[in-house]
Amino acid sequence: MFNPNDLLKNKIMEKGGFINAHAHFDRAFTVTEENMEKVVNYHLFDKWKFVDKFKRKADVSKYADNILAAIRTQADQGVQAAMTFIDVDTVSGFKALEAAQVCKKLAADEGFTLKICSQALKGVLNPEENKLLRKALEMNYLDAIGGLPRADHGYEQAHLDEILFLGSEYNKRVHVHVDQLNDNNEKETELLARRTMRWGMEGKVTAVHSISVAAHSKEYREEVYRMSRDAGLSFITCPTAWIDSRRTEWLTPTHNSITPVEEMLEHDLVVAIGSDNIQDVYKPFSDGNMYTEIKFLLEALHLYDIDALVKIATKNGRLVIGMEEDNGGAKI
Numbered sequence: 001m002f003n004p005n006d007l008l009k010n011k012i013m014e015k016g017g018f019i020n021a022h023a024h025f026d027r028a029f030t031v032t033e034e035n036m037e038k039v040v041n042y043h044l045f046d047k048w049k050f051v052d053k054f055k056r057k058a059d060v061s062k063y064a065d066n067i068l069a070a071i072r073t074q075a076d077q078g079v080q081a082a083m084t085f086i087d088v089d090t091v092s093g094f095k096a097l098e099a100a101q102v103c104k105k106l107a108a109d110e111g112f113t114l115k116i117c118s119q120a121l122k123g124v125l126n127p128e129e130n131k132l133l134r135k136a137l138e139m140n141y142l143d144a145i146g147g148l149p150r151a152d153h154g155y156e157q158a159h160l161d162e163i164l165f166l167g168s169e170y171n172k173r174v175h176v177h178v179d180q181l182n183d184n185n186e187k188e189t190e191l192l193a194r195r196t197m198r199w200g201m202e203g204k205v206t207a208v209h210s211i212s213v214a215a216h217s218k219e220y221r222e223e224v225y226r227m228s229r230d231a232g233l234s235f236i237t238c239p240t241a242w243i244d245s246r247r248t249e250w251l252t253p254t255h256n257s258i259t260p261v262e263e264m265l266e267h268d269l270v271v272a273i274g275s276d277n278i279q280d281v282y283k284p285f286s287d288g289n290m291y292t293e294i295k296f297l298l299e300a301l302h303l304y305d306i307d308a309l310v311k312i313a314t315k316n317g318r319l320v321i322g323m324e325e326d327n328g329g330a331k332i
């Protein structure tokens with residue numbers, strides 16, 4: 001009996017397995033019976049603060065336990081490599097980052113490639129936060145620099161300019177959480193493409209999510225895709241992370257709450273896939289299974305092109321996490 005799921009899985013495994021291009025392993029498995037009850041109805045921005053409690057208490061070995069558990073679960077699920085964001089801020093200090101360095105070496109011994117990217121939950125503009133990020137770069141603790149423009153609310157462009165400047169200074173790839181809320185008031189992907197070109201970082205910058213692009217008019221979407229092409233901007237979709245976007249009465253073009261990947265592919269943009277959060281207060285039920293992510297992607301967008309899906313799950317992941325040289329964002 002022909003089973004398209006088996007065909008797709010086998011083709012991905014033939015290419016060495018999944019690349020999980022976006023995750024937060026340092027908080028994996030931190031959901032508990034008690035905290036789950038409290039956070040069920042919290043808004044995303046409240047959860048950012050809630051997580052501080054865990055971060056203050058956790059020591060290096062606790063972080064290492066989480067990261068290693070995530071790596072081993074991922075390996076069992078057919079993942080060959082991942083890029084994890086790791087909190088680097090004045091709450092966690094370097095605890096999570098130091099744990100990640102140890103786990104990276106242990107993972108390599110087990111045949112798993114771990115790439116480390118900074119997570120800037122407290123922004124990058126506050127002098128204390130900025131100092132930590134620069135120190136992490138000086139110590140060569142990072143494979144990539146992460147961004148979260150909303151963490152420097154009101155100063156989003158300055159946030160992007162700082163990480164893109166550091167990316168060019170230290171020759172690092174830059175991954176930025178943008179347009180997460182499925183809301184056409186957001187235009188962060190456009191801003192990221194513009195600032196990428198301003199800093200000459202074409203081909204080295206990846207937008208994580210870009211869901212709100214789908215809430216804009218076709219004309220605007222086409223413009224963003226063209227601009228992204230010029231900027232060599234690549235994308236990571238994390239399908240289950242935002243499929244839970246809440247219902248509102250705000251009217252936008254009809255669409256599922258997911259990165260508009262099928263349109264991006266039509267514009268020759270490179271798209272990879274990630275799990276985002278795993279069993280933490282953000283996504284208590286997410287188990288990090290990358291086939292679940294692929295399944296949501298193909299169902300939400302009616303994207304049945306098996307070769308394109310295999311590329312998203314493997315080759316494109318290697319490109320955006322820096323396991324392979326990129327070619328300026330051109331389709332491969």
Ligand SMILES: [Zn+2]
Nearest residue numbers: 023024177276
């Ligand atoms: Zn994320």
